[in-house]
Amino acid sequence: MTMMKKLHMTVAVLALSTTAAAAQEVEVLHWWTSGGEAAAVGTLRDTLAAGGIGWQDMPVAGGGGSDAMTVLRARVTAGDAPTAVQMLGFSIQDWAAEGALANLDSLAADQGWADVVPAALQRFSTYDGSWVAAPVNVHSTNWVWANTALMAELGITQPTSWEEFVAAMETAKAAGYTALAHGGQAWQEATMFDSMVMGAGGPDFYQAAMVDLDPAALGSDTMVEAFDRMATLRSYVDDNFSGRDWNLATAMVINGDALFQIMGDWAKGEFVNAGMTAGNEFQCFRVPGTEGTVTFNSDQFAMFNVADESDQASQLAMASAVMSPEFQVTFNLVKGSVPARTDIPSDQFDACGQLGMAQLAEAAASGGLFGSMAHGHANTPSVQNAMYDVITAHFNGEYDAATAAAELVTAVEIAQ
């Protein structure tokens, strides 16, 4: 047999065994497309590969996941649901209510998920008493990300009040820097709005307005103050903010072109991916005015009902991998979030991760933990989208603050 023939045969055998292995496969729909996010996806793909489960990637770009959810709806309507889907809060509940999600109860019972997943997350992972999703992390939205060298150059120390935060941005602007890195997309404005509402009104107000949707709170002077703060933020972004992706805004802070970014801790994934270390080249602190509170979101994997038994086995293998303590460390170190499980020691995490874990536990114990409106954990997708529209219209100068608060009342009423 010639060398060439031998080689062909070897490749054919290899291809056969690859086909056999690929029969165990998950198709995963997600919106993790930035550098840090893609690295985090890589840890999941590698973990599954080590267990013989193949990965068919279905990325849909767009932070916050609205575009991914649109694609998901189209796929399910066409009778072609992906096996697993990255999903947030109330969306999980909506799909579960439609009967579209696989029941994970027996795996959850075997692995004791109920003992290690906090109640605030179980509220979204379970529907009608049954597990329908596996939470991989907890993110929070009320963070500021800062470039340490630029802070030092400008003589800025960590601001501890809204006034100090604005003064720091003023200093950066006066020195010719972009004070606030921002991408003009509705979900990014909504992400900042979570913190402006919390900062202007405190926890009870956040609960009344964003969770209970009380019209009196939504239309209040305090809400006008939250919109005023958004207008202040607007005055510190650069001229090219419109449409910019969030990770490009993070890159402005990484590169020292901008001082701050208000963003969830997926931004940390970008700093880490750029080889920077928390507490050294970059800083994290809670948005001034929101200290003691955490507005959170949790990425969970929901498994869609599929008929094929091998697909069902792959789904369970994926859910099991997602919930393993080792994987929750590996993944979250890269992603910037903290583990969904409460039984993971924090010592392997960097300064921001350790702070995040401690503050999450404190906020949960003191009643300071709230679902993020911007990321689907405060109210339903339709209310969330209605809020997005008003917030972004105001940010772009369509409404003044008083009109925006009044519009919020109306938009939320219509959306319910």
Ligand code: GAL
């Ligand atoms: C959030 C999601 C995060 C992060 C972010 C930006 O909604 O929970 O994991 O990916 O969007 O894409």
